[in-house]
Amino acid sequence: MTSRSPRSRSAALGRNRASRITGFAAAAIAAALVLAACAPGSGGSNDTSSTNNAGAGTTAPGATGADGSGAAGSAAGGSGAAGSGAAGSGAAGSGAAGGAAAPDPSTFGDVTLTVWDQEVRGGQDQQIKKLNEEFQAKYPNIKIKRVSRSFDDLTKTLRLALTGNEAPDVVQANNTRSQMGEFVKAKQIINLDSYAKTYGWDQRYPQSVRNASSYSADGKTFGSGSLYGLPQVGELIGVYYNTDKLAALGIQPPKTWAEFDAALAAAKAKGEQPLVLGNLDKWPAIHVFGVVQGRYTQAEQIRQLGFGQPGTDWNAEGNVKAAQQLKDWVDKGYLSKDVNAQGYDPAWQGFSKGTGVFLIAGSWLQSDLSKAMKDKVKFMLPPPSEADGGKVVTTGATGLPFAITSKAKNPDAAAAYINFLTNENAMKVLAETGNLPIVDTAKQKAPDALGTDVFTAFDTVSTDDGLVPYLDWATPTMSDTLGAALQDLLAGRTSPEDTMKTLQQDYSDFTSGQ
């Protein structure tokens, strides 16, 4: 999911942007002094292609195939045996709640688990450290060797790591086709269905959440089939609003889409910027479009589009209407005319400083906005869909799921670890450290008032089955196609109909090849 990658970077860069020209001067001077050692700064660009070459060089296509399939074959056999054993023990304790029949990890002997995660930022890092410590204290025979990388690093290195001989046991793999899908296809991560029964994951996690880490055995069908990973946290797109501005405009938080339209018009009439969006980074408009699409299209159809499953059509009326509405928002001035020139971070930072009334964005901005705006900001779900019987439909997903590699020396221990990272205690730890726990969300205590809004919203929409996947998950090329198509649409260079035709082309090229 490209949408996640800019986000993690954005947080790092965001702070740098606080000051304008002074920041620039300071940055230039600081960089000149500190980084003089690595003078040819542009050298990095060259490295990309050479890394690629060198990386590819370590494993020739032929070699990988021979290697991979051999290892995968044996691992599949191994996990099959382990799985049936586990399932057997599950059956023995039949009737008991999933967890009760689970094997006891302290009987696994001495195990070292190498885990690759990307939980590097503040609260993420805290929670995983805490859970790792608790796990090792509880099961001293299992040692966790943690390798943490930034999301970008993980994306780039995971492919190579999985083909190497020193492959990690547990990895966080992005849900997308280009990551998890490819790993499933190459049989580099294992099917978790038997563990899901043993540990009762199939009851703890709602279907819509499990779907986002599910693939068919050949990796071609996304969103159904077997479970290949388990996430810790959730995320969703909703509407942040500035409570002061709404009060000044004399309007209530909109409960229907018609009220939302009216609120935007009222804000524009008073000279406010009704909606905040910075789309220079290409992907932010995808999130806004996803929310608008939920107004006109049924969740089931968006899901098919988002998972890239055949059988539906981007040219459908609801999708065109959604594109038309986005265009109208620009034409009426609800969105700034410079929407494609504004960066994502400056846009939401502007909102936090009092520019604009509504901000359609992800739950990951909650802590930053809460810090900056205190009680002047609230979060709500988009109004109920007009096409789906009053159900709230919005884009949302899971954090990066944890998966077990086919080279894992002890898959049972790996499964026990994943179970520990996602059990009830873990959800509590996640909430305490400022993350959005993916299940039992409403039961947890949120860090602040805005957090409570987000927790409640996520719980409502996930139990109501209204979460739809990121649209750029659909095909390997969709993130790019959709990002560019929406920039074209917002700039008024293509009509809503043509925009949808472009997307349909990408979608049908992919689904017909399946």
Added chain:
Amino acid sequence: MSAPTANTAAPARPPSELGNGAKRARSGPPGEPRKVAYLFILPAFAVYAAFALYPLGKAVYLSFFEWDGLTLGTWAGLSNYTDVLSNERLRGAFLHSLVLIGFYAVIPLVVGLILAAILHRARVWGLGFFRSVVFLPQVVPMVVIAVAWRQLYAPDGSLNSALSGIGLDSLTRGWLGDYDWALPAVGFIGTWFEIGLVTVLMMAGMSRIPTQQYEAARLDGAGPVREFFAVTLPAVRGQISVALTLTVIASLKTFDLIYMTTKGGPGYQTTVPSYEVYRQAFEQGKVGLASAIGVLLTIVIFAISFVITRVGDRDTETS
């Protein structure tokens, strides 16, 4: 020095040793490197081969496969190359990088020459300081530069405030989001970045011109402009070819700047080959296609630098 000493000392030495030396000296024409010289370059060559030639060969090899980086690749022949040439967007990427040559190489060269000529003539006090200031962009990592310029170009950034400050409101726009202006805006960052390098190179070249040549030119009644074209310019041809080679390569391999500023947008207006290599290989798992783009880019860079050095060398020989 050692050879004559050996000769004069020869009578005192045992004949066998003399014979040895004579044999060795006869093994090739005088002044030609002996075969053992290849042994001396072997370590450097081994490193070069391992980290440059081998990956290059591998990339060429991979470019004939359809490979996702994980599963078994299939032989694709030349189809990756035909894909690059037939795909409008990938062709566009190469076209954009040609436009960037103008911004990275041509404009900095012109401006750099003028700046250097002025600084060289004027002999200003604190020249070292000015030289450092002009060179500063080269020292700053491109990522920092990109972030800084992103702020300058923002809709509410310094460039637009400056323009409206002097009454040019009609010129303000969202630079990086504008379909016509995004590529020039990105290119201008390259111009700013390369001017320093070119200027310093040119100043180094000009400082080596004997002052007699200028005196002669002045005696013949040449003004500053005539002096520049008749004396300065021909003398720095070597530096010009070096500067052009460096800046053209920098423009063709641009990646970080695009990645940090526009991600190839708006639409596909600013996408470049290196960015496509990254996108195809790491985001879309088309390692074969990415390698093909990389190989084509290498060929383009090689061809252009070959022409530049050829032209540069010929000029220095004739002058």
